[in-house]
Amino acid sequence: MEVRITEKENVISVAMVGRLDTAVSQEVAGKMQPVLDEAQKTIILDCKELSYISSSGLRIFLTVRKAAAAKGGKVIVRDINNEIRQVFMMTGFLNLFEIQES
Amino acid sequence: MAKKDSFNIAAALQGMMIIIVALLTVEASSLIQYFYSQRIIKEEAERRAQGQLDATELNINSIVDQVETAVRNNLWSASIQVTNPDSLWNLVRGIVKDNPVIYGSSIALMENYSKTEGRMFAPYAHREGNDIVFGQLGTEEYDYLSKEWFVKPLETGGGYWSEPYYDEGGGDMLMTTYSIPVKDRKGRTAAVLTADVSLDWLNSLLEGVQVYPNSFNMLVSRTGKIMLAPAETLVMQKTVQELAAQQDDSSTFNSINKAMLSGERGSVSFKYKGKVNYMFFNQVARTGWSMSIVIPHDEIYGSVNKMGKTVLLTQIIGILMLILVLWASLFRQKKMQEVTVSKNRIEDELKVARGIQMSMLPKILPPYPETSDVDMSAIIVPAKEVGGDLYDFFVRNEKMFFCIGDVSGKGVPASLVMAVTRSLFRTLAAHEISPQRIVTTMNESMSATNESNMFVTLFCGVLDLQSGHLRYCNAGHNAPYLVKADGPVQLSVEPNLPLAVLENTPYSEQEMDLTTGEGLFLYTDGLNEAEDSSLVQFGEKRLEKALNSILSASDQVKVMTDAVKIFVGGAPQSDDLTILYIKYMNNVDVETAERHLILHNDIQQIPQLADFIESVADLAHLDVGTTMSINLALEEAVSNVIMYAYPEGSDGLVDIEAIIRKDMLRFIISDNGIAFDPTAAPDADVNLDLEDRPIGGLGIFLVKNIMDTVSYQRSDGKNILTMTKKLS
Numbered sequence: 001m002e003v004r005i006t007e008k009e010n011v012i013s014v015a016m017v018g019r020l021d022t023a024v025s026q027e028v029a030g031k032m033q034p035v036l037d038e039a040q041k042t043i044i045l046d047c048k049e050l051s052y053i054s055s056s057g058l059r060i061f062l063t064v065r066k067a068a069a070a071k072g073g074k075v076i077v078r079d080i081n082n083e084i085r086q087v088f089m090m091t092g093f094l095n096l097f098e099i100q101e102s
Numbered sequence: 103m104a105k106k107d108s109f110n111i112a113a114a115l116q117g118m119m120i121i122i123v124a125l126l127t128v129e130a131s132s133l134i135q136y137f138y139s140q141r142i143i144k145e146e147a148e149r150r151a152q153g154q155l156d157a158t159e160l161n162i163n164s165i166v167d168q169v170e171t172a173v174r175n176n177l178w179s180a181s182i183q184v185t186n187p188d189s190l191w192n193l194v195r196g197i198v199k200d201n202p203v204i205y206g207s208s209i210a211l212m213e214n215y216s217k218t219e220g221r222m223f224a225p226y227a228h229r230e231g232n233d234i235v236f237g238q239l240g241t242e243e244y245d246y247l248s249k250e251w252f253v254k255p256l257e258t259g260g261g262y263w264s265e266p267y268y269d270e271g272g273g274d275m276l277m278t279t280y281s282i283p284v285k286d287r288k289g290r291t292a293a294v295l296t297a298d299v300s301l302d303w304l305n306s307l308l309e310g311v312q313v314y315p316n317s318f319n320m321l322v323s324r325t326g327k328i329m330l331a332p333a334e335t336l337v338m339q340k341t342v343q344e345l346a347a348q349q350d351d352s353s354t355f356n357s358i359n360k361a362m363l364s365g366e367r368g369s370v371s372f373k374y375k376g377k378v379n380y381m382f383f384n385q386v387a388r389t390g391w392s393m394s395i396v397i398p399h400d401e402i403y404g405s406v407n408k409m410g411k412t413v414l415l416t417q418i419i420g421i422l423m424l425i426l427v428l429w430a431s432l433f434r435q436k437k438m439q440e441v442t443v444s445k446n447r448i449e450d451e452l453k454v455a456r457g458i459q460m461s462m463l464p465k466i467l468p469p470y471p472e473t474s475d476v477d478m479s480a481i482i483v484p485a486k487e488v489g490g491d492l493y494d495f496f497v498r499n500e501k502m503f504f505c506i507g508d509v510s511g512k513g514v515p516a517s518l519v520m521a522v523t524r525s526l527f528r529t530l531a532a533h534e535i536s537p538q539r540i541v542t543t544m545n546e547s548m549s550a551t552n553e554s555n556m557f558v559t560l561f562c563g564v565l566d567l568q569s570g571h572l573r574y575c576n577a578g579h580n581a582p583y584l585v586k587a588d589g590p591v592q593l594s595v596e597p598n599l600p601l602a603v604l605e606n607t608p609y610s611e612q613e614m615d616l617t618t619g620e621g622l623f624l625y626t627d628g629l630n631e632a633e634d635s636s637l638v639q640f641g642e643k644r645l646e647k648a649l650n651s652i653l654s655a656s657d658q659v660k661v662m663t664d665a666v667k668i669f670v671g672g673a674p675q676s677d678d679l680t681i682l683y684i685k686y687m688n689n690v691d692v693e694t695a696e697r698h699l700i701l702h703n704d705i706q707q708i709p710q711l712a713d714f715i716e717s718v719a720d721l722a723h724l725d726v727g728t729t730m731s732i733n734l735a736l737e738e739a740v741s742n743v744i745m746y747a748y749p750e751g752s753d754g755l756v757d758i759e760a761i762i763r764k765d766m767l768r769f770i771i772s773d774n775g776i777a778f779d780p781t782a783a784p785d786a787d788v789n790l791d792l793e794d795r796p797i798g799g800l801g802i803f804l805v806k807n808i809m810d811t812v813s814y815q816r817s818d819g820k821n822i823l824t825m826t827k828k829l830s
Binding site for chain 1: 705706707708709712726727730731733734737738741744745786788789790792793795797798800801803804807808
């Protein structure tokens with residue numbers, strides 16, 4: 001699981017590549033820590049190459065969302081595939097996140 | 103006076119006879135039970151051991167994969183950089199740094215390849231604690247040009263896993279090396295690129311998990327060198343062959359050795375220090391290593407012996423009670439000095455006993471999901487005098503096992519034989535799927551101990567609930583009716599002898615296919631031979647007239663019993679009347695496949711679960727979306743077990759069984775961890791605002807949402823979670 005974090009003009013872009021399953025979630029949560037610290041900025045979670053997410057991955061998404069709410073930042077989830085959209089629907093995440101298509 | 107005494111003696115003798123017959127039949131059936139339990143337990147041991155071996159192979163392969171991929175990923179850079187030896191230090195450093203599983207890496211140049219670096223040059227990087235340290239391998243003392251890891255890949259022209267060895271420099275560590283030749287841009291063989299892997303993880307992998315408390319694991323290299331064994335002294339010091347020479351059973355050892363090294367998979371039993379052991383083995387194809395699990399005989403069969411004792415104890419208590427009842431009856435008889443009264447008393451008591459037996463016969467099927475495939479109903483209408491009718495049915499592995507039977511004669515002995523027949527059927531059908539073999543074994547047991555010359559007619563069937571395929575064996579019973587839409591027909595039955603008539607009688611099996619809506623109407627002669635007051639029999643014509651495929655099973659049984667009741671009027675019946683009606687209701691023509699996976703309680707094994715689901719999805723022809731959601735549900739359920747079922751730091755297993763049908767997928771996840779019912783957790787509220795949303799709690803919610811049914815069961819110290827997804 002690859003997580004590419006880049007920052008440009010106060011927008012943090014996090015590109016997730018591969019499967020975000022329980023096995024890798026701890027490692028990914030660690031990589032996201034610096035993003036949480038900067039949650040007053042706009043955070044784009046780029047899911048174009050994210051193929052799969054489990055509940056442990058959803059926890060990470062929710063943690064980012066909560067940190068942004070606390071610090072006055074903004075979270076945009078970009079380009080989720082149909083399967084992940086289904087999971088977002090099931091869990092009510094569609095109402096919690098701003099979802100964009102690029 | 104003399105007459106009365108002689109009756110008492112006769113009654114006592116009769117009592118003794120009953121006890122002897124009961125004893126013999128009970129013992130015979132428990133012997134059979136013991137034999138079958140042993141076989142089942144051996145199969146279970148084999149299944150567990152091979153499952154363990156498969157899981158270990160998956161683990162080893164995943165490490166092997168990582169190493170091979172890491173080396174191959176650097177092959178291109180190596181071929182570019184090999185002409186510039188100084189740049190190679192950075193290359194080997196990168197390989198070690200980026201791959202925690204690799205202990206050391208080197209790129210060893212061919213003899214005199216470099217003009218600047220001399221005859222041998224092999225930059226080497228390896229771990230020491232958190233640091234990476236460097237060294238050059240090719241020296242006067244260490245001539246790598248003749249080493250196995252260097253020579254073999256050049257011979258084969260491809261990747262090669264070395265024989266395991268003890269690392270000479272870096273302390274006592276068991277290592278193996280993967281090496282692959284490197285060609286430069288001109289296409290000349292320039293060097294060998296290597297990765298050293300410590301085998302410490304193998305120790306923990308194989309030692310951590312034991313199928314049984316005293317079982318142990320062994321890993322043997324391609325040449326028979328022992329890489330891992332319970333006795334530290336054997337490791338790397340000996341080959342299996344040398345070990346064999348020291349044993350009291352060296353020929354067996356040698357044949358194990360041969361089988362293991364030839365790459366076979368299987369099992370063998372051998373004697374070691376006077377005790378019988380079973381060894382299950384399997385080869386890791388990628389490296390040529392052979393793994394085995396050795397389980398002591400006593401460990402496998404311990405539970406059977408314990409079970410045998412319990413069964414024996416219950417039987418002894420039962421027989422003691424029987425003696426007590428008979429003795430009490432005789433005593434009372436003597437006291438009352440009224441022969442007929444006491445005889446009726448015994449009959450009355452045994453009628454009560456038989457009532458208890460009858461109440462043990464199944465009335466309705468337990469609510470398994472499979473049972474929607476079948477609609478059934480059964481009844482016994484007892485006659486005035488005690489008789490010996492019986493029926494039984496149950497579902498095992500999506501097959502319904504059933505029988506109906508009639509013991510010749512009436513009274514006390516018939517009811518005893520009936521009880522024994524029924525328990526024999528239960529015991530045998532629990533392990534056997536062929537009705538012919540069930541009936542044959544029942545006959546062997548019953549005719550061997552048949553002191554009373556009674557016999558039993560029996561129809562025994564096994565109905566596959568998915569396909570409607572019926573296998574049956576008829577031991578002299580009335581032919582059942584097949585109730586089709588266009589009317590009833592008698593099922594063709596071969597004229598086999600009833601049970602308990604003759605030892606070594608061959609029984610033949612027949613088969614047919616039931617289509618949905620068709621019923622099988624089984625009965626005893628109490629039905630067709632029911633008589634009205636002028637001794638006219640109910641007969642087959644009236645019976646056939648009362649059969650109709652439109653009726654549900656319970657309605658059909660009621661229609662039939664009402665018809666008989668009206669026919670006989672108030673005439674007392676001399677024989678039991680038994681009906682068993684089975685209506686096949688499944689219209690899905692499905693095939694079943696099963697897949698099985700065993701994982702350790704290590705969250706890093708989740709990718710293996712994903713591979714497993716992928717293969718199951720292939721079999722079931724699932725689309726991408728369904729595959730992903732099934733994968734998600736399974737990951738949630740399995741990671742829950744991995745993380746919470748076993749105490750932290752302890753090793754445990756998760757067993758995942760997949761049953762694949764056209765119309766549904768079922769997964770059965772079981773573990774030996776602490777009792778926990780995940781389905782009992784309250785559902786997550788997905789409509790809450792962000793502030794109120796808890797971070798966790800979505801796992802089991804997803805499982806319940808994705809699957810159609812999720813049920814939890816705790817049995818035999820196991821958590822068993824069964825989940826089903828309907829497929830359209």
